[in-house]
Each structure stands twice: as structure tokens, then as C-alpha cells.
Amino acid sequence: MHVHEERCVGCAACMPFCPREAISVYGVAEIDRERCVGCGLCVAYCPNDAIEEG
Amino acid sequence: MRACIVGAGLGGLLAAANLAKEGFEVVVYEKLPYAGGRFTNMAYRGFQLSTGALHMIPHGEKGPLGRMLRSLSAGVEIIPSQPQAMFRIGGRDYEYEELPSIFPLRDRLKVAKIIAMLKLGRGAGSESYRSWLERQVKNEIVFKIADSFTGWSLSLSASEVPAGEVIAQTRNINKLGGPGIPAGGCGGVTQALVEVLESEGVRLLLKRRVETIRRKGGVFEVFAGEKGSFELVVSNAGPKATAQLAGEILPAEYRRAVSRIRGAAGIKISVACKKPMLSHSGVLFTPEARRINGINEVTNAVPELAPHGEHLLMSHQRLAEGADVKREIELGLRDLRELFPEFKKYCRVLAVQVYRNSWPVNRAASGVHLPPATPVEGLYLVGDAVKPEGWMETDGIAAGVEEALRHIKASY
Numbered sequence: 001m002h003v004h005e006e007r008c009v010g011c012a013a014c015m016p017f018c019p020r021e022a023i024s025v026y027g028v029a030e031i032d033r034e035r036c037v038g039c040g041l042c043v044a045y046c047p048n049d050a051i052e053e054g
Numbered sequence: 055m056r057a058c059i060v061g062a063g064l065g066g067l068l069a070a071a072n073l074a075k076e077g078f079e080v081v082v083y084e085k086l087p088y089a090g091g092r093f094t095n096m097a098y099r100g101f102q103l104s105t106g107a108l109h110m111i112p113h114g115e116k117g118p119l120g121r122m123l124r125s126l127s128a129g130v131e132i133i134p135s136q137p138q139a140m141f142r143i144g145g146r147d148y149e150y151e152e153l154p155s156i157f158p159l160r161d162r163l164k165v166a167k168i169i170a171m172l173k174l175g176r177g178a179g180s181e182s183y184r185s186w187l188e189r190q191v192k193n194e195i196v197f198k199i200a201d202s203f204t205g206w207s208l209s210l211s212a213s214e215v216p217a218g219e220v221i222a223q224t225r226n227i228n229k230l231g232g233p234g235i236p237a238g239g240c241g242g243v244t245q246a247l248v249e250v251l252e253s254e255g256v257r258l259l260l261k262r263r264v265e266t267i268r269r270k271g272g273v274f275e276v277f278a279g280e281k282g283s284f285e286l287v288v289s290n291a292g293p294k295a296t297a298q299l300a301g302e303i304l305p306a307e308y309r310r311a312v313s314r315i316r317g318a319a320g321i322k323i324s325v326a327c328k329k330p331m332l333s334h335s336g337v338l339f340t341p342e343a344r345r346i347n348g349i350n351e352v353t354n355a356v357p358e359l360a361p362h363g364e365h366l367l368m369s370h371q372r373l374a375e376g377a378d379v380k381r382e383i384e385l386g387l388r389d390l391r392e393l394f395p396e397f398k399k400y401c402r403v404l405a406v407q408v409y410r411n412s413w414p415v416n417r418a419a420s421g422v423h424l425p426p427a428t429p430v431e432g433l434y435l436v437g438d439a440v441k442p443e444g445w446m447e448t449d450g451i452a453a454g455v456e457e458a459l460r461h462i463k464a465s466y
Contacts, residue, residue, distance in 0.1 A: 007412070009409065009410050009411050010379065011105070011408060016097060025405070025407070027380045027383055047086060047105075048411075048412045
């Protein structure tokens with residue numbers, strides 16, 4: 001998963017939906033690549049189209 | 055008559071429910087996998103956080119939202135906050151009526167007069183609330199109290215809001231009372247509205263992004279994966295996104311005006327507490343904090359928003375344009391640690407949420423009065439950019455929907 005920092009507002013709407021608790025948000029979302037399994041839920045839940053697969 | 059609602063935020067859901075009751079055949083398109091937009095819950099570690107708004111309705115069950123929910127038979131209990139609000143000044147908490155007593159004698163009468171003027175709703179032109187206050191009294195604490203109120207409720211400083219707007223809001227608070235907390239939080243309201251839509255036969259389609267809105271032969275053609283034809287389109291996507299979707303069916307001048315609308319930004323910090331940090335369910339305004347404007351502890355009214363025996367505290371602070379977001383968050387967290395000496399021992403931060411740009415506190419700052427009707431007949435706006443004067447937050451959204459419905463009923 002890749003976060004587009006210029007589109008991410010830091011709203012954390014993605015965070016609770018991550019089944020691996022791989023997302024932390026402090027002004028901008030960061031995804032822990034070690035934990036991420038690439039399920040793509042955060043992509044769907046992001047209101048700002050700021051997360052992309054890959 | 056067919057109506058299309060673009061976006062299932064609070065404004066879209068309210069509009070959909072009302073139009074369905076009026077006999078319209080209603081379809082709601084929502085791009086996200088959930089309804090409610092910035093007004094619903096997200097469960098996190100046993101706590102009910104929210105996607106946006108605080109779990110609080112500014113005028114409780116008596117305001118436009120409470121009234122509209124009742125008229126729709128949406129079963130939501132709204133628990134009045136007791137007291138409505140406290141102000142922490144010099145380490146002590148005061149009620150609104152007590153505020154004059156904290157000032158030295160020479161300012162006490164002036165502050166009492168300000169409170170009376172706010173109540174009577176007199177004496178404001180188009181000047182800012184701050185400069186209106188400066189004409190009554192020169193006292194830093196007064197200005198800080200004003201900033202904490204407008205920061206909490208509007209995510210603006212007192213110098214960014216017209217005095218008339220604050221006076222109209224105060225009039226509504228005096229008439230209808232202060233806030234209430236919906237049972238189930240924001241999500242309780244959203245869930246109740248979704249149930250109304252289901253019972254009215256409204257098609258609520260999630261993960262369905264509207265791509266364009268066109269006008270053809272007197273009807274609107276809306277493309278959202280499928281093509282639909284509608285006599286009426288109510289957009290909850292915000293004025294800017296709506297102008298993009300509708301493109302040339304809206305006059306260029308209107309699109310230009312819409313592109314210049316300024317929103318309001320803020321930061322919310324949600325905190326898990328092992329013991330209550332506040333003794334009440336109202337707002338604690340924090341005029342002397344560095345950044346935080348106010349705090350509430352919703353579990354004092356609705357314990358179910360936290361795991362058994364724990365508490366959910368939420369702070370809100372205005373985010374000024376161009377500010378360094380990480381630094382603002384840091385200052386907010388420092389405020390929390392200083393406001394609550396036991397913070398380190400009993401509290402942990404669950405989430406820091408920033409609302410700005412495409413996911414703001416408000417898509418139009420309070421004081422901007424964008425009418426729900428657009429220049430195109432049959433195309434309306436609802437949501438937090440369409441709040442009539444004097445109505446804030448979610449009650450503003452409901453009041454804007456009321457105004458849209460009046461127009462629609464007169465023309466259909």
C-alpha cells in the first residue's frame with residue numbers, strides 16, 4: 001500500500017478498519033509494511049483517495 | 055418523481071428520508087463503503103470513535119436535527135448535556151452565567167453587558183465577532199473565551215466569524231438550549247436514518263461513485279456505474295465537488311464563486327481514560343490552553359461508547375490555514391497533559407484526526423451563507439456548506455436541509 005501524502009489529510013478513517021493494525025496516523029497516515037498483508041480495505045475506506053495498492 | 059442523492063453524509067441521509075416520505079422515488083449514491091460520511095462511528099479497540107463530528111448535537115433534541123429526526127420517526131434518544139458547558143479559567147471551572155464574576159470590577163459590568171447584548175441579539179453589523187467585542191471591552195480573557203467558543207463550534211477564530219453569526223447562534227442557544235449526546239453516538243443517528251431509508255424503500259448504494267451529472271430533455275442523467283434519470287438531484291458532495299460533477303450545466307460564474315469558498319479545518323484527539331477526567335457530560339471550554347478549544351467526555355452520558363469501566367474523552371482544536379499540522383498536534387497533546395495532571399497515569403491517546411482540505415470540519419466556514427438552490431432548476435446542495443445563519447454544526451446541516459425541502463416542495 002502506498003499513501004499519497006499530498007492527498008492524505010490525516011483523518012484516520014482508514015486506521016480502525018485495518019485488520020492488522022498496520023496503520024498509524026499522526027497528521028498523515030503511515031502503513032507498516034511488515035504488518036500489512038495488502039488486503040486493500042484502507043484503499044476502500046479512505047475518503048480522499050489517498051491510498052493506492054502497491 | 056425520481057430523486058437522486060449524491061453522497062450519504064448526514065445531509066444526504068436527511069434529504070433522502072424526507073423526500074421518500076414526500077413520495078419521491080429516491081436513490082442514494084455513496085462512494086465510500088459506509089453511510090454517514092463525517093458523522094458516523096468507527097469501532098477501535100472497544101471504543102466508538104467517529105469519522106468526523108464529535109458525538110454531540112449542538113441543540114440536543116430541541117434543535118433542527120432533533121426535530122427532524124422525530125418527524126422522520128428515526129428512533130434516536132438524545133441525552134441533554136448537564137451542565138451545557140463549563141469554562142476552565144485559572145484552574146477553576148465556571149458556568150457561563152458565572153463568567154462576569156471572574157473579572158475585576160471595572161470589566162465585570164462590561165462583560166455582563168456583552169452577555170446581555172448576545173442574548174438580546176443587538177448591535178452587530180458585518181464586523182467580526184472579535185472587533186465587535188473589542189468595542190465593548192479590552193480584556194484578553196474575554197477574547198480567549200470567544201476564541202474557545204468559536205474554535206470549538208465553528209473551527210474559526212473570533213476574528214474569522216461575523217458578529218451577527220455568533221449573536222444569532224447565541225439566540226438559538228438561549229431559545230433551544232445547549233448540546234445533547236445521541237445514544238450510540240453519531241453512528242446511532244446514522245443507523246436510525248439508514249433504517250428509515252430501508253423502511254421507505256430508498257435504494258442506498260454504497261461504493262458507488264457518481265462520475266457526472268448531465269441535463270438532457272428536462273431531466274438529469276446521473277452516471278454512477280449505472281445511468282439513472284432523475285427530475286431532482288440533491289448533492290451532499292459539497293459545492294466544489296458538485297460543481298465538478300455538474301460541469302457546464304452550472305453557469306461559469308457560479309462555479310468560480312464556489313471554487314473560492316473557504317472551509318474550516320480542525321484537529322480532534324480521542325483519548326481512552328481509566329477514570330473520568332470530567333465530572334459532567336457538557337463541553338469544557340479551555341480558553342487558556344495553547345491550542346485546544348474544548349473537550350467533552352461523552353461516556354458520562356452514554357457509557358456504551360467505551361468498554362465497560364473506561365471513558366472516552368475528545369478534544370477539538372481549530373487548525374489555522376497554513377499551520378504546521380504536526381506542531382499543532384504536539385501543542386494539543388501538551389494541552390491535554392497540562393489540563394489533566396493525571397493524564398499520564400490514566401489516559402492514552404487512541405487517535406489523532408485532522409480535518410482539512412477534501413475532508414474538512416466544514417466545507418464552507420460559518421458565516422458563508424450558500425443557498426441550497428443552485429442556478430440550475432432541480433439541482434440542490436445540502437451538507438455542511440449549506441448552513442443558514444445562526445445554525446451551527448449538525449443542526450446547521452438539518453436547518454439547511456429544511457430550507458432545501460421548502461424550495462423543493464414549492465417547485466414540485
